[in-house]
Amino acid sequence: MKLTPLxxxxxxxxxxxxxxxxxxxxxxxxxxxxADTDLFNDASKVVLVRDDERTVITMASDYRxxxxxxxxxxxxxxxxxxxxxxxxxxxxxxxxxEYTAPRLVEYYxxxxxxxxxxxxxxxxxxxxxxxxxxxxxxxxxxLGVTIEAEYEVGEYDxxxxxxxxSDGLITWLNGNGYRIPDGAEDVVGAYLxxxxxxxxxxxxxxxxxxxxxxxxxxxxxxxxDFMLPIRLGTVNADGKQELFVFAITRKGxxxxxxxKTVKLPSNMDVPIYVKDEFGEFYKAMFxxxxxxxxxxxxxxxxxxxMSWCDPCAANPLSRSxxxxxxxxxxxxxxxxxxxxxxxxxxxxxxxxxVTRLHVRYDxxxxxxxxxxxxxxxxxxxxxxxxxxxxxxxxxGQCEEAGLYAEGLVERWDEEAKQLAKLxxxxxxxxxQKMADGGYSAAAxxxxxxxxxxxxWWSRLWGND
Amino acid sequence: MGVWTPIxxxxxxxxxxxxxxQILALTxxxxxxxxxxxxxxxxxxxxxxxLGAMIAQTGxxxxxxxxxxxxxxxxxxxxxxxxxxxxxxxxxxxxxxWKSALITSLSLSILLRANSAWFWLxxxxxxxxxxxxxxxxxxxxxxxxxxxxVAISLLAGSAAWVSPGQWGQTPIFAAFAIGFAAxxxxxxxxxxxxxxxxxxxxxxxxxxAFYLGDPMTIPMHQMQSGALLVFAFFMITDPRSTPDHxxxxxxxxxxxxxxxxxxxxxxxxxxxMLYALAALAILTPVLDRLIxxxxxxxxxxxxxxxxxxxxxxxxxxxxxxVRA
Numbered sequence: 001m002k003l004t005p006l007x008x009x010x011x012x013x014x015x016x017x018x019x020x021x022x023x024x025x026x027x028x029x030x031x032x033x034x035a036d037t038d039l040f041n042d043a044s045k046v047v048l049v050r051d052d053e054r055t056v057i058t059m060a061s062d063y064r065x066x067x068x069x070x071x072x073x074x075x076x077x078x079x080x081x082x083x084x085x086x087x088x089x090x091x092x093x094x095x096x097x098e099y100t101a102p103r104l105v106e107y108y109x110x111x112x113x114x115x116x117x118x119x120x121x122x123x124x125x126x127x128x129x130x131x132x133x134x135x136x137x138x139x140x141x142x143l144g145v146t147i148e149a150e151y152e153v154g155e156y157d158x159x160x161x162x163x164x165x166s167d168g169l170i171t172w173l174n175g176n177g178y179r180i181p182d183g184a185e186d187v188v189g190a191y192l193x194x195x196x197x198x199x200x201x202x203x204x205x206x207x208x209x210x211x212x213x214x215x216x217x218x219x220x221x222x223x224x225d226f227m228l229p230i231r232l233g234t235v236n237a238d239g240k241q242e243l244f245v246f247a248i249t250r251k252g253x254x255x256x257x258x259x260k261t262v263k264l265p266s267n268m269d270v271p272i273y274v275k276d277e278f279g280e281f282y283k284a285m286f287x288x289x290x291x292x293x294x295x296x297x298x299x300x301x302x303x304x305x306m307s308w309c310d311p312c313a314a315n316p317l318s319r320s321x322x323x324x325x326x327x328x329x330x331x332x333x334x335x336x337x338x339x340x341x342x343x344x345x346x347x348x349x350x351x352x353x354v355t356r357l358h359v360r361y362d363x364x365x366x367x368x369x370x371x372x373x374x375x376x377x378x379x380x381x382x383x384x385x386x387x388x389x390x391x392x393x394x395x396g397q398c399e400e401a402g403l404y405a406e407g408l409v410e411r412w413d414e415e416a417k418q419l420a421k422l423x424x425x426x427x428x429x430x431x432q433k434m435a436d437g438g439y440s441a442a443a444x445x446x447x448x449x450x451x452x453x454x455x456w457w458s459r460l461w462g463n464d
Numbered sequence: 465m466g467v468w469t470p471i472x473x474x475x476x477x478x479x480x481x482x483x484x485x486q487i488l489a490l491t492x493x494x495x496x497x498x499x500x501x502x503x504x505x506x507x508x509x510x511x512x513x514x515l516g517a518m519i520a521q522t523g524x525x526x527x528x529x530x531x532x533x534x535x536x537x538x539x540x541x542x543x544x545x546x547x548x549x550x551x552x553x554x555x556x557x558x559x560x561x562w563k564s565a566l567i568t569s570l571s572l573s574i575l576l577r578a579n580s581a582w583f584w585l586x587x588x589x590x591x592x593x594x595x596x597x598x599x600x601x602x603x604x605x606x607x608x609x610x611x612x613x614v615a616i617s618l619l620a621g622s623a624a625w626v627s628p629g630q631w632g633q634t635p636i637f638a639a640f641a642i643g644f645a646a647x648x649x650x651x652x653x654x655x656x657x658x659x660x661x662x663x664x665x666x667x668x669x670x671x672x673a674f675y676l677g678d679p680m681t682i683p684m685h686q687m688q689s690g691a692l693l694v695f696a697f698f699m700i701t702d703p704r705s706t707p708d709h710x711x712x713x714x715x716x717x718x719x720x721x722x723x724x725x726x727x728x729x730x731x732x733x734x735x736x737m738l739y740a741l742a743a744l745a746i747l748t749p750v751l752d753r754l755i756x757x758x759x760x761x762x763x764x765x766x767x768x769x770x771x772x773x774x775x776x777x778x779x780x781x782x783x784x785x786v787r788a
Contacts, residue, residue, distance in 0.1 A: 190676040225732040251622040252579065255503065257734045258685070260632040263502040296633055300502075367681040373734050376579040376623035377503075 043242035045093055045216075046228060049326035050249050050374060053222045056326025060093040060216035067155075067208055071178045072201040075191040075229045078221060079148045079160045080199070086218040087154035092325055093216055096246050098314035100302035100356040102264065102383030104278050105311055109391040112404035143168035148197060154215055155208040161198045165189070169198065177202065184235045191229070218326060228370045234363035240295075245357040245370070248322070250329055253303045253377040254355040256370050261357070262297040264289060264383045265422055271415045271434050272387050281385070281423060286358065288424035295365040302356035303381040307349040311384075319350060327352055353378055388415075395444065409441045482650045482703070483563045489646030490570035490698060493639050497574055497690070501630045510573035512581040516588025517565040517572075517608070522557075524596030529556045564608070565592055571609035571698055575691055575735070576616065578624035587612035587624075600749045603759070606742060607702045610695075613735075614742040626735035628691030636688045643697030654701035656710050660717035662687075662696050665737075668725045691735045700741060707748050709757035716751060720744055 047058040063070050144164035151158045163169035166189035170180050178200060180188075191198070201217060233241045247254035255261040264286070274281045289299065306316055323330055330350065359366070388411070395405035412434055420427040434440060478484040497504035533556075565588075572587050591612025595604045616624045631639065647655050669683035700706060700720060707713045724740035727733045 186677045186679070190678050193676050227732075255627070255629070257627075257629045258689070260501070260630055261503060294633060363679075364681070367679065367685050371629075371732075371734070373625060374622050375577065375625050375627075376620075377577070378579065 043244060045244045047093060047096060047246045047325055050226055051329050053224055054328055055223060056218060056220045058088055058093060058216050058218045058325060060090060061214050063214055067203045068205055070203050070214060073178060073232060074199045075196045076199045077196055077223050079197055080219055080221060082151050084220045085151060085153050085158060087215040088218050088324060090213055090215055092321055095314060095317055095321060099316060100246060100354060101313045102282055102301055103311060103313045104385050104387060106387040108389040111391050111393060112400040113398040143172045145169050145172045155203050156201045156217060157204045158201045161200060163192055166192055181235045187231045187235055220326060226372045230361060230369055240360050240362050243359040247355045248327055248352050249374045250351050251374050251376055252353050253375050254372050255375055256298045257373050258368055258371045260297045261300055262293060263381060264299045264301050266383050268418050268422060269386045269388055269415050270419050272389060272439060273433050273437050275387055284423040284425060290360050299358045301358050301383045304354055305380060306352040306354050322350060322352055405444055412439050483567060485646040485650040486567055486698060489642045490567060492642045494570055494574055496635045496639055500632060500635045503627060503630045505573045508581060509584045510569055512584035513569035513572040513588040516585035517569045517592045520589045520592035521562060521565040525560045526556050529558055568592055568608040571694055572612055575626055575694055576613050576624060577627045583616055583620055583624045587616045590615045604705055605745045607699045607705045610699050610738050610741050613738055626691055628689045628735050631690040636690060639693050643693055647697055647701060654703055657706055657713040657717050658696050658701045660714045661700050661721055664718045664721035668721060695737045703760035705748060707751040708759055709755040712751035712755040716747055719747060
């Protein structure tokens with residue numbers, strides 16, 4: 001529970017917040033909960049900073065096992081120089097993750113008898129996490145493998161390999177301690193035939209600090225093609241892979257061109273108890289929404305001008321953080337089209353727009369690598385879910401209070417339906433949980449006016 | 465019996481002009497995109513494109529008619545556009561092809577995305593203007609929607625873009641079915657070039673997958689593109705900017721498919737077929753010269769002014785003055 005300087009963002013919040021509160025308008029509040037970053041096991045986090053053909057990729061891993069077993073194998077278009085490779089502070093990616101995470105917002109209803117409403121709260125939370133890539137390993141000419149370059153960067157030993165054939169490369173990798181899963185030949189072969197090289201990294205134990213945390217590897221390169229190779233990840237028999245892509249551009253939103261990009265449903269009122277299980281809620285919702293798209297969509301969870309946020313799941317990244325992540329245009333003369341300063345955060349306005357994409361993929365649903373394009377769309381979007389705390393008191397003390405109580409019961413009904421729709425959870429269970437928490441007609445002693453029960457056929461089958 | 469008469473009349477009316485089916489089908493695609501995609505087609509963008517296209521169509525029609533009246537090539541009577549007759553029997557708005565402008569605007573709003581409505585307006589304006597201005601032997605060179613999109617993408621940088629992947633699987637299959645049906649029903653008889661293009665493109669993708677050792681799911685996936693669909697059924701089939709002879713059309717389709725594939729592999733262009741079509745438009749007059757055939761008319765001269773005439777749609781040569 002940290003009280004962040006949210007108040008300054010509040011004025012802005014009004015427009016977006018005043019949407020649905022029947023009796024209360026909203027102001028800002030504080031940060032309540034954060035979904036655990038362990039939500040998605042083995043998730044990969046990739047930051048892509050792109051400006052024309054200039055690209056910086058940051059690959060983060062939440063690998064928690066024995067560091068000597070860690071390895072990363074990534075197809076690359078070119079042989080990078082030593083200066084093009086860097087290791088970054090893992091906190092950078094975590095900060096970006098928190099800043100862009102889907103958030104939970106709270107409001108408190110006021111006493112309906114007093115026609116002034118003020119004071120609320122915002123809560124939010126965040127989600128996912130890091131990357132685990134494949135394994136890789138070193139050496140042999142007879143196998144047709146060429147070590148194009150060899151670098152020591154931070155705790156990593158990095159090799160850039162080219163090969164004539166996938167068999168040779170895989171044999172070599174396996175012989176050098178990179179465990180390549182069976183069935184990778186075709187995928188590796190397809191990359192090789194397209195002239196791609198393999199970037200493989202292992203941890204050098206002598207240079208490793210002993211911390212269990214591995215630092216993200218960064219590569220800066222120029223290429224026409226704006227894509228992310230994901231097919232090696234589908235070779236694993238481990239089922240679906242979880243991937244988060246944070247794309248930062250100066251122009252606007254990034255979308256996939258060979259897969260449908262879908263906005264994660266947002267701005268819904270959900271029952272109060274979701275606050276205690278926001279992580280579960282987010283996971284269930286993501287799974288349910290993925291299924292609704294037959295597993296074939298890329299979900300956009302955040303798209304925002306990085307100068308500010310509202311409400312903030314975490315403060316915007318500072319210029320130096322952005323620069324470390326690879327935002328190369330910040331110091332390049334001119335101000336660019338800097339956004340007007342918002343009464344929110346942002347140490348100062350920056351010319352950067354972030355898109356957070358969440359992909360759950362396997363070979364069947366995502367047969368091809370992800371192709372991206374930078375669009376000129378700068379419309380802000382965020383995954384935001386709203387809790388509305390009811391006013392508690394004597395609902396008989398005035399007429400408004402009675403009406404409010406009736407409205408409350410209807411509202412809870414809607415929230416339950418909304419939650420069931422978002423997550424696929426059972427409606428009756430949701431209602432039971434709400435009732436247990438005191439969010440039911442019985443709990444607030446409201447005798448609902450005999451509402452017409454709908455038509456006989458809806459009563460017959462329970463359809464609405 | 466009585467029930468069927470209006471339906472028969474409707475079908476007759478629809479079939480009177482090859483564009484009617486296209487308009488219906490494109491409206492269907494527009495609706496699918498609008499309803500099923502978060503980044504889909506928007507009515508206001510269509511309106512912007514339509515406004516731009518209609519301005520250019522009106523201007524172009526006036527210009528062509530005025531020029532013809534001046535040249536005395538032809539006395540214009542029986543204007544389509546009522547109330548537009550000038551004294552002296554010269555109809556300045558004769559042959560006002562608003563349906564073509566409508567088709568162009570629908571295609572633009574389905575394929576083009578931008579961060580301001582002005583870009584759709586400009587695309588409509590540029591596309592339809594090109595139809596009047598860039599002509600060879602009485603036939604326009606570029607498909608208006610295609611050149612509109614290409615010009616805007618090149619001019620606007622990242623402020624305008626083509627969004628080929630925002631369809632999803634079920635909508636794209638529905639859209640393919642609609643496109644195919646429209647082409648079969650339409651009297652434009654351009655199924656050869658549409659299927660030729662799709663076939664060649666699929667073949668190229670499949671051969672590449674074989675070469676790379678990729679599973680067949682990859683070319684299958686690559687074929688499920690909204691840009692490819694609108695392109696194959698509504699752009700490269702444009703009877704007015706593609707070769708007149710079927711053999712010429714197949715050669716043209718192959719050239720466009722091969723060039724599009726090359727552009728997307730070597731230069732990673734999104735929506736590469738649009739660029740390929742624009743770049744290769746010059747092939748059409750060449751092929752027309754090498755393999756001549758009768759020129760296509762939207763509405764036959766016989767049926768002119770009487771759009772319920774189903775027997776219309778005959779190909780008819782009209783070597784020099786062909787309306788856009």
